[in-house]
Amino acid sequence: MLRSLYGLAQSPKNWFDTLTAFLIKLGCWLIGFSGCVYGYKRGSSLMLLCIYVDDAAIASNDESLLQEFVTELRKHFDVSESEDIKWYLSVHYQRDVKKGVTTANQSKFARSFLSLFDMLDATPVVTPMEPHTHFEPAAEDDLAPSWAGVVYRCGLGKAQYLCQWTRPDLAYTVGCLALYASKPGWTHIAGLRRLLQYLAGTAAFGIRWVREGVLKNVIYGDVDASWADCPTTRRGTSGYVFFMKGGPIDWKSKKQDCIGLSSVETEYIAFCKAVVTIMDLRYMIRDLFEQNESWADDSINDPTILFEDSTGVLAMTRNRVRSERSKHIDMRVLFCRERVLDGTIKLVYCPTARMLADFLTKALSGPAFIAGRNETMQPGEVRLMEDARVIAQALTEHCQEVEDGVFDVCKLED
Numbered sequence: 001m002l003r004s005l006y007g008l009a010q011s012p013k014n015w016f017d018t019l020t021a022f023l024i025k026l027g028c029w030l031i032g033f034s035g036c037v038y039g040y041k042r043g044s045s046l047m048l049l050c051i052y053v054d055d056a057a058i059a060s061n062d063e064s065l066l067q068e069f070v071t072e073l074r075k076h077f078d079v080s081e082s083e084d085i086k087w088y089l090s091v092h093y094q095r096d097v098k099k100g101v102t103t104a105n106q107s108k109f110a111r112s113f114l115s116l117f118d119m120l121d122a123t124p125v126v127t128p129m130e131p132h133t134h135f136e137p138a139a140e141d142d143l144a145p146s147w148a149g150v151v152y153r154c155g156l157g158k159a160q161y162l163c164q165w166t167r168p169d170l171a172y173t174v175g176c177l178a179l180y181a182s183k184p185g186w187t188h189i190a191g192l193r194r195l196l197q198y199l200a201g202t203a204a205f206g207i208r209w210v211r212e213g214v215l216k217n218v219i220y221g222d223v224d225a226s227w228a229d230c231p232t233t234r235r236g237t238s239g240y241v242f243f244m245k246g247g248p249i250d251w252k253s254k255k256q257d258c259i260g261l262s263s264v265e266t267e268y269i270a271f272c273k274a275v276v277t278i279m280d281l282r283y284m285i286r287d288l289f290e291q292n293e294s295w296a297d298d299s300i301n302d303p304t305i306l307f308e309d310s311t312g313v314l315a316m317t318r319n320r321v322r323s324e325r326s327k328h329i330d331m332r333v334l335f336c337r338e339r340v341l342d343g344t345i346k347l348v349y350c351p352t353a354r355m356l357a358d359f360l361t362k363a364l365s366g367p368a369f370i371a372g373r374n375e376t377m378q379p380g381e382v383r384l385m386e387d388a389r390v391i392a393q394a395l396t397e398h399c400q401e402v403e404d405g406v407f408d409v410c411k412l413e414d
Contacts, residue, residue: 012053019051022076026069032284039288040069048288057088091165092206105206106166110199113158117151117196124201125194126366128173133363134231135176138185152184155192162199166206168241169373170195171253172360175237179255208378209247219244219281220305220391222350224357225256225270227263236260238270239360241376242281246384248376250277253360264312270361271306271313272332275339278304282344303343303398305391307350314347348394 028038028049038049045062047069060066073079085093090109095102114120156178163170173195180188221242228234241251260266282304308314316333317340339345358364359372375383
C-alpha cells in the first residue's frame with residue numbers, strides 16, 4: 001500500500017478503491033455524488049466522514065460511535081488524530097459554540113505564501129485586479145524568461161488553493177491569470193504581484209457561517225455572467241455563488257467554453273452551469289437529511305432560490321415559444337426550463353447593484369468589489385434579513401403557482 005500510495009501513477013485510484021471498500025464494508029453510504037463524503041447511522045446516532053486523499057474530518061452526535069469507528073480504522077490503517085478540528089488542509093476553523101458561529105480562514109497559509117514571494121510587507125491595495133482590466137497573450141518582447149514562468153505558476157497554484165477553499169474574492173483574478181500560465185508575460189506577472197498586494201492586506205479574511213438564523217437550511221444563490229469580455233476569444237465569464245447557514249458553500253468563476261452571440265445567451269450559459277451545481281447540492285443535502293429527520297425541516301423540499309439580474313433569462317425560462325435567436329441553445333433552455341417547471345428552482349430577479357456574483361465575472365472598482373466581497377463572505381444581519389424576506393416572498397409565489405397548476409412538466413411537450 002505504501003508503494004501504491006506514493007510510487008505509482010495509479011496510486012490515487014488504488015487508495016480510493018481500498019478506502020471505499022473498507023467504508024462500505026463497515027456500513028457507510030455515499031452522500032451525494034462527490035465521492036468523498038460518507039455517512040454512517042446506528043439508531044439515532046449519525047456520523048459524517050469527509051475525505052480528502054488521506055486526510056479525513058469526522059463529525060458525530062455520539063462520542064462512543066465516533067471512538068468505535070476510529071478504533072476500527074486503526075486496525076487497518078495508521079491513524080493520527082486530534083480531538084477537535086482546528087486545522088484541516090491548511091484551513092483554520094474556529095467555533096463559538098454559544099453563539100453558534102463557525103469561521104474558516106487560511107491566514108497562516110496566506111502569510112507563508114506572501115513570505116515565499118517576499119511580499120509580507122507589501123503595500124496593500126483595495127482590489128486584487130485593476131478595475132476594467134483585460135489580460136491578453138504576451139507579445140514577443142513582453143515574454144518572461146522560463147525561470148519567471150516557473151515562479152509565476154507556483155504563485156498561481158498557491159493562489160488557486162486559497163480561492164478554492166476560503167477566498168472566493170480571488171477567484172476571478174486567478175482565473176484570468178491562469179489562462180496565460182504556459183507563456184506568461186511581464187504584464188501577467190505584474191497582475192500576480194497586485195494579487196499578492198491585495199492578499200497582504202486581507203490575509204486573515206475568511207468565511208463565516210451561523211448555526212441558527214432566519215434562513216435555516218435554505219440553499220440559495222446568485223448567478224451572473226459578463227459578455228464577450230475576453231479581447232482575444234470574445235468568450236464570456238460565468239460566475240455563481242451559493243449560500244447556506246449565512247455563508248458561501250460553493251462558488252465558481254470560469255471562462256465559458258463557447259462564444260455567446262448575445263448577452264442573454266451568455267447569461268443563460270452561466271445559468272445552466274448554476275442549475276447543474278444546484279442539483280448536486282440538493283442531492284447531497286437530501287441524502288444527509290433523510291438519514292436524520294431531526295435535522296430536517298420543510299425547507300429542504302422547497303425550490304432553490306436563484307437570483308438572476310437578466311430579464312431575458314427569466315423570460316426565456318418562462319416562455320415556451322421557440323425563437324430564431326435561441327434555437328441553437330435549445331438543449332440548455334429546455335433543461336433549465338424543466339428544472340423550473342418541476343419546482344426544483346425558483347428564479348428571482350435581482351438588480352445588478354445587489355448581484356453578489358458580479359465580482360466573480362469582472363474586475364470591479366474598489367467600492368463595488370468590497371461591497372460584493374463582504375456581503376458574500378461575511379454577510380451582515382441586515383443583508384441576511386433582506387435575503388430572508390425576498391426568499392419568503394418567492395416561496396409564497398411558488399406555493400401559489402403550484403395551486404394554479406403552473407408546475408406541470410408535461411406542458412414542455414406543447
